[in-house]
Amino acid sequence: MSDQVKLEIRNMTKLYKTGDGVRNINLTVNLGELVTLLGPSGCGKTTILRTVAGFLSCDTGSILIDGKDISHLPPEKRPTAMVFQSYNLWPHMTVYENMAFGLKLRKIPKPEIQRRITEMLELVKMSGFEKKYPNQMSGGQQQRIAIARSLLLQPEVLLLDEPFSALDAKIRSQMREELRKIQTDLEITVVFVTHDQEEAMALSDRIVVMNKGSFEQIGTPAEIYDHPASRYIADFIGEMNFIEQRDGTTIAVRPENVTLELGDGTGGDIGGYVRTIMMLGHFYEIAIGTDSGIVKAYVSAETAGKYKRGDMVNCYFEGTYRYEPDSEKKKEKIAPA
């Protein structure tokens, strides 16, 4: 991953008649980087992606790839390729024809097309599927072909719009891994859109957390996880406990940073009783009922064995965040205690 800027979005605004949309978007993506736009439905992430692809025009601002302004080009002339959530492949064409479509338009000779397709199918582990039709394949297989098809176009920027959201969980993580491997091997610049924070954390070099049409925070997954800039982000990423304070501020702490000890429920940073103990695979989640709501703690199996429902416990926090009461402007974050 280099420092050379591949994609730049400058002061871009795109508003719909309903008032939704995105305002004053500024973003640079470096060569070989995978940047994810993360946020709930309606936050504008797909709008930005489609503007880069050329399916939407921006009201103001510009989009540059390799320093060249592409904002006025139609989709077929832009050096981007997009993979949608569904309905990527053309159902009346075989896998081979689907993949050859773009290459034929570029007047590449037939033997070369054949060679490239065979190579690409190997890369996405779909060799031998040339003559199959999309409806003969599973969702995951179809998405693999869709990605392969886009890669064949050798785009400067690859755009992915929630490509794995329609697949089941097991396949999703498999696809994530494969995509990341291909992306890093080939050094492709990628903009990825998703609402799944786990996916964003796993895949990205950098994450852009969005809310209501603007960027709330940009950073690496670790930066965002360890230093969420606002209560919204703290809530959105990973699991977080929120404890309302009497002065209106909120203290937040990650469940894995909560330690328990048997006590009378009045000591520690907060005290309460054990409500539930849930087994979540290789660790346990213990929910403590307190005066300020439920506090969750992640503990090892060994630790969990020491507690049972109804026990009074004291909770100790390690590394907390404080957020100002809810308002339109960004929240203040105080360094961990």
Add this chain to the structure above:
Amino acid sequence: MSFLNPKRWYHSLGKRRFYEALLLIVFILFFYGPLLYTFMLAFANKYEYPSIIPSQFGFQWWNYVLNQPTLVKSIGLSFEFAFATTFISMIICLPAAYVLARYNFPGRKMVMFSFLLGNAFPKIGIYTSMAIVFYKMNLMGTFTGVLLIHLIECMMMMIWLPTSAFRNVPANQEEAARDAGAGPLRTFWYVTLPTAWPGIAVAAMFAFIASLGESTGTLLVGLPYYRTMTVEMYGVILDYPSTAGAVFSLILIAPNLALLLLMRRYLGADTLARGYKMG
């Protein structure tokens, strides 16, 4: 043969189904009866009242009809109009249908609705008003005049069915084609059309059949120069024996039947059903 005994039927089917079956049989006879009768007449060489069934079967009347130059000419003309109508209506309506499917412009619903109006009023009223305009424009008794009448017939189907067919092409697939480097026209040809064609095929079938069957308007505008099969039919009923009429009827019905069977065979019931969707 005791199982044909209605009493046994009654008891095996149960009261309700027995009467339902009876009703169905009556309905089928009522519906197909005249058709069967026509069929029988068309192949009757000798048919004398009061016998119910002809005494002799043969192709005599077919020979007769096919040797009447005016009648044969009308068959050719009917098909000419049918092909012309289908072709021209597709050229006019398909681009319009695409726009109506993809772009939500103000007044879109009104435009879609306006195409229903042609079928909302009694045809003779519409044709008479058209005839008045045609007189002023010297279109009476011309090929174009009759063609226009035929086009009105199929407008509704040619707009509504293809619009729904285009709407059912997932936008992502068209966008994927643009993304891959295809311009709007290429995308339409390689992606939109192949996916939407059942709806368009059904609409074309309707247009063809509607044109073949159009009678009142053609009579009004086409006489005396352009006489399609339907127009000639009026004369045939009056001037020729009923057996000749039966033959001519079958000639009229045959293309419809053939088209339906062809469609069913090559498109399959599934695709046909999809094509009929108008949502």
